[in-house]
Amino acid sequence: MLAQFSPPSTSLDALIERILMSRQITRDDQKQLMNLLLSKECLSDEEHNCINEVFDRLRRGLLHVVE
Numbered sequence: 112m113l114a115q116f117s118p119p120s121t122s123l124d125a126l127i128e129r130i131l132m133s134r135q136i137t138r139d140d141q142k143q144l145m146n147l148l149l150s151k152e153c154l155s156d157e158e159h160n161c162i163n164e165v166f167d168r169l170r171r172g173l174l175h176v177v178e
Contacts (some may be wrong), residue, residue: 123147127161135177136169 126143130136144162147154168174
């Protein structure tokens with residue numbers, strides 16, 4: 112499934128790639144992603160999809176929250 116996932120090439124890319132590869136997300140990572148989604152910054156559809164993919168995996172238990 113990871114092979115089909117191609118996040119945008121930005122610092123967001125590095126964050127999402129680290130989360131998906133390690134299968135771990137910190138509370139700070141979650142806050143950062145939520146702030147991006149809720150900010151007035153313009154995110155591309157691809158960026159929205161990448162962030163939503165992280166939260167979907169979190170909901171399905173495929174990511175573990177670490178401190």
